[in-house]
Amino acid sequence: MIRFENVTKSYPRSNRPALDDVSLEIERGQFVFVVGPSGSGKSTLLRLVIREEPTTSGSVLVAGHDLGNLPPRKVPRLRRQIGTVFQDFRLLPNKTVAQNVAFALQVLGKPNRAIRMLVPETLELVGLEGKGRRMPHELSGGEQQRVAIARAVVNKPPILLADEPTGNLDPATSLDIVKLLASINTQHGTTVIMATHDNVIVDELQRRVIELDNGLVVRDEEQGSYVPRPTEVSTDPAPSPDEDDLWANPDPDWTEDVVRGDD
Numbered sequence: 595m596i597r598f599e600n601v602t603k604s605y606p607r608s609n610r611p612a613l614d615d616v617s618l619e620i621e622r623g624q625f626v627f628v629v630g631p632s633g634s635g636k637s638t639l640l641r642l643v644i645r646e647e648p649t650t651s652g653s654v655l656v657a658g659h660d661l662g663n664l665p666p667r668k669v670p671r672l673r674r675q676i677g678t679v680f681q682d683f684r685l686l687p688n689k690t691v692a693q694n695v696a697f698a699l700q701v702l703g704k705p706n707r708a709i710r711m712l713v714p715e716t717l718e719l720v721g722l723e724g725k726g727r728r729m730p731h732e733l734s735g736g737e738q739q740r741v742a743i744a745r746a747v748v749n750k751p752p753i754l755l756a757d758e759p760t761g762n763l764d765p766a767t768s769l770d771i772v773k774l775l776a777s778i779n780t781q782h783g784t785t786v787i788m789a790t791h792d793n794v795i796v797d798e799l800q801r802r803v804i805e806l807d808n809g810l811v812v813r814d815e816e817q818g819s820y821v822p823r824p825t826e827v828s829t830d831p832a833p834s835p836d837e838d839d840l841w842a843n844p845d846p847d848w849t850e851d852v853v854r855g856d857d
């Protein structure tokens with residue numbers, strides 16, 4: 595379903611590639627942890643899957659489509675197949691929980707009848723039944739992340755990307771959130787790729803683990819754990835959070851496309 599063929603990604607003004615000749619394949623319905631120290635390339639790997647960034651060399655294929663050959667007008671269609679969840683929730687602060695989730699369907703031009711059915715169904719899936727009228731600031735961090743997950747999956751995308759989704763949560767809440775992602779994976783067959791530093795979670799879930807170090811895949815195990823190596827923390831600054839904020843900076847092509855309802 596997702597294939598990286600000898601993918602190298604170099605950012606301008608960087609003295610080493612963020613991903614260096616990475617080849618891997620993720621089957622439909624898999625749950626995969628991408629682990630590694632800060633700066634090892636985890637977020638870059640996810641960004642390439644939604645074509646937020648082009649590769650420098652090599653190919654990324656999603657459902658058989660080489661993203662390097664995807665015309666810009668088809669990028670919105672790709673992104674509709676991929677839900678995204680981030681560390682910082684990215685909820686719309688002035689909308690209720692239900693409105694946050696509904697908004698993801700409204701921008702896709704879904705009819706109100708479908709929205710009225712899908713929103714409560716999805717809030718129940720993430721354990722937020724009865725909380726649809728709350729505002730985001732009236733929720734705990736774990737609940738806010740559940741809203742973000744509901745928003746990401748309400749359109750039933752086949753792929754869900756989660757970039758450090760537990761980074762702002764305490765250990766018990768983190769485990770609950772990852773168990774929710776795992777249940778979405780098993781119940782709905784959603785392919786889940788989760789970037790994380792959290793070795794406790796990785797050890798608990800015992801799923802496939804792809805470990806990156808300095809842009810290289812150093813380990814790929816079907817059922818693995820993760821032992822972080824404290825000496826390998828990168829000194830490069832992390833990218834600013836706004837750079838990959840799909841919600842704050844929607845791709846103009848994407849917005850136009852969804853407003854037209856172009857399929």
Ligand SMILES: Nc1ncnc2c1ncn2[C@@H]1O[C@H](COP(=O)(O)OP(=O)(O)OP(=O)(O)O)[C@@H](O)[C@H]1O
Pocket residue numbers: 605606608611612630631632633634635636637638639789828830831832833837
């Ligand atoms: N937009 C960018 N411009 C320049 N360099 C970047 C950009 N984004 C990432 N990098 C660099 O690419 C490398 C990999 O970064 P990436 O964010 O993919 O790592 P990561 O493993 O997700 O890190 P973290 O766990 O801290 O989020 C780092 O050296 C980083 O500084």
